Each structure stands twice: as structure tokens, then as C-alpha cells.
Amino acid sequence: xxxxxxxxxxxxxxxxxxxxxxxxxxxxxxxxxxxxxxxxxxxxxxxxxxxxxxxxxxxxxxxxxxxxxxxxxxxxxxxxxxxxxxxxxxxxxxxxxxxxxxxxxxxxxxxxxxxxxxxxxxxxxxxxxxxxxxxxxxxxxxxxxxxxxxxxxxxxxxxxxxxxxxxxxxxxxxxxxxxxxxxxxxxxxxxxxxxxx
Amino acid sequence: xxxxxxxxxxxxxxxxxxxxxxxxxxxxxxxxxxxxxxxxxxxxxxxxxxxxxxxxxxxxxxxxxxxxxxxxxxxxxxxxxxxxxxxxxxxxxxxxx
Numbered sequence: 262x263x264x265x266x267x268x269x270x271x272x273x274x275x276x277x278x279x280x281x282x283x284x285x286x287x288x289x290x291x292x293x294x295x296x297x298x299x300x301x302x303x304x305x306x307x308x309x310x311x312x313x314x315x316x317x318x319x320x321x322x323x324x325x326x327x328x329x330x331x332x333x334x335x336x337x338x339x340x341x342x343x344x345x346x347x348x349x350x351x352x353x354x355x356x357x358x359x360x361x362x363x364x365x366x367x368x369x370x371x372x373x374x375x376x377x378x379x380x381x382x383x384x385x386x387x388x389x390x391x392x393x394x395x396x397x398x399x400x401x402x403x404x405x406x407x408x409x410x411x412x413x414x415x416x417x418x419x420x421x422x423x424x425x426x427x428x429x430x431x432x433x434x435x436x437x438x439x440x441x442x443x444x445x446x447x448x449x450x451x452x453x454x455x456x457x458x
Numbered sequence: 459x460x461x462x463x464x465x466x467x468x469x470x471x472x473x474x475x476x477x478x479x480x481x482x483x484x485x486x487x488x489x490x491x492x493x494x495x496x497x498x499x500x501x502x503x504x505x506x507x508x509x510x511x512x513x514x515x516x517x518x519x520x521x522x523x524x525x526x527x528x529x530x531x532x533x534x535x536x537x538x539x540x541x542x543x544x545x546x547x548x549x550x551x552x553x554x555x
Contacts, residue, residue: 264491265491266495271501274488275501276545277484278485278488278492279485279505279506279507279510281481281482281485281486282511283512284479284482285479287515288475288477289478290520291470292471293468295467296459299463300471301475303479304476304479304482306475306476307477307479307480307483308482310483311480311484315483315484319491
């Protein structure tokens with residue numbers, strides 16, 4: 262296999278990796294009308310393809326014990342187990358929570374330290390919205406429509422969601438009306454709009 | 459969500475996904491191969507400056523800080539400074555090669 266022989270070259274490769282990691286955020290910006298979860302299947306496929314390609318090029322520069330196939334043959338079961346476990350742990354680290362929500366936020370910004378790891382954890386719409394509101398005031402404003410309503414949640418103005426998606430997190434609260442319930446009621450009649458609290 | 463949508467997705471979007479994965483995979487392989495010389499501590503630590511690259515994308519390409527105030531810009535500049543210092547220090551800490 263190929264191994265860099267000078268620190269300069271190694272450093273260059275490391276900096277290249279820093280540039281490459283987080284590519285999903287930039288490539289996903291070009292995607293229209295296609296869900297992130299499905300995009301990520303393509304992404305994983307891309308990782309697999311390039312891994313195979315590099316294994317037979319960079320990993321196969323010499324015909325000795327370190328070449329890819331010889332190395333695979335020499336590996337014992339614990340090597341495989343550690344490798345698979347490492348991949349599973351790496352790819353399920355929790356920074357996936359910052360992934361773009363279905364309501365179309367696209368963050369290219371600062372969750373890039375989880376290079377590539379947008380994992381399988383599904384966040385439901387309500388939780389996503391909660392995070393979005395908590396994260397940024399300007400996003401909250403966009404969500405909530407007109408400036409007159411900035412301080413109040415106006416469910417029918419933001420993206421539509423089904424009753425169960427909207428309410429699945431409520432059982433956590435002691436009182437399902439919550440402390441803010443009375444405020445909502447004065448603005449939104451819950452019988453007319455299922456989205457309101 | 460239905461996985462069947464995957465097969466109805468536009469070809470251009472599939473290509474973008476593949477491209478993203480290929481870029482990421484290249485970076486990861488480069489990082490791990492370089493670790494053979496420098497050790498994982500150095501290679502992975504410097505690789506963690508990926509958020510700085512993401513910030514560059516956000517600032518230069520996606521213009522996410524347009525109209526930001528002076529304080530935000532100062533903090534951004536400090537962020538870049540500290541990232542670069544960190545890369546420098548970690549690179550200096552390397553004793554091999």
C-alpha cells in the first residue's frame with residue numbers, strides 16, 4: 262500500500278481530508294426536492310465505491326503482504342470485528358442531530374465536525390422544529406411568518422404536519438396544555454386548527 | 459417516507475450524493491493513510507479542522523454572514539486564527555518524519 266514518506270506529504274493529505282470532510286453539506290445544497298435520508302444512501306454508496314477504488318489503487322501499489330488482498334487474507338476475525346464496530350460507532354455519533362430539517366433549512370455551517378456522519382436517527386418534525394427554533398432567532402422568524410407574530414407560534418402558517426407528528430412530544434409535559442397553552446388559545450382555536458396546542 | 463422514492467429521485471441528485479460520498483471517502487482514506495506516518499493523534503486532530511473549512515464555504519460561497527455585525531466578524535476572525543494556530547501546534551508536535 263501507499264504510505265507517505267515525508268511529513269510534508271502526510272500533512273498535505275491530512276489537510277485534504279479536512280477539506281473533504283463535510284462534503285455532504287455542500288453537495289446537498291444542490292439537491293432539489295429529494296429527501297436527505299435518501300440522499301444519504303447515495304452518499305454511503307459513494308463512500309463505498311471510492312473505498313473499493315482506492316483499495317485497489319492506493320492500497321495495491323506493491324505486491325507484498327501489505328497489498329490490499331493479501332492484507333485482507335491475513336486479517337483474522339478480531340480485525341474484522343473491530344473494524345465493523347469502529348465503523349458502527351463512528352457513524353452513529355450523535356452530531357447527526359444537526360442535520361437539515363425537512364422544512365428546508367440547509368445548514369452549511371458549523372456542524373461540519375461530524376464529517377460525513379449524518380446517521381439514521383430520525384428526528385420527527387416537532388423535535389426538528391424545536392431545535393430549529395432554539396438554535397436561531399432569524400430562523401424562528403422565518404418560520405413564524407409575519408413580524409407581528411414573531412413572539413407566538415402560529416402553527417397554520419408554518420409547514421404543515423400531521424396531528425401525531427405535531428404532538429408526539431407532548432406527553433413529556435405534565436400538563437398537555439403546557440404553560441404556554443393559554444397564550445395559544447387566545448390566538449388559535451384548537452378545534453379549528455389541529456396544529457395548535 | 460418511502461424508500462421507493464429513492465428510485466424515482468432525479469439523476470442529478472443521485473450524482474450529487476455519490477459525489478459527496480466520494481469526496482468524503484477520499485478524505486477519510488487520505489487521513490488514515492497519512493496516519494501511518496504521523497500517527498492517528500496528529501492526523502485525526504488536524505482533520506478536525508474541517509469545521510474551519512465549512513466556515514470558509516459558509517462565508518465565501520453561501521454568504522451566510524452577509525450583514526453580520528462587527529462583533530460576529532471579529533469572532534470569525536478569531537476562530538480562523540485559533541484553528542490555524544492549532545494546526546500549526548499539532549503539526550509541530552509531530553516528531554516523526
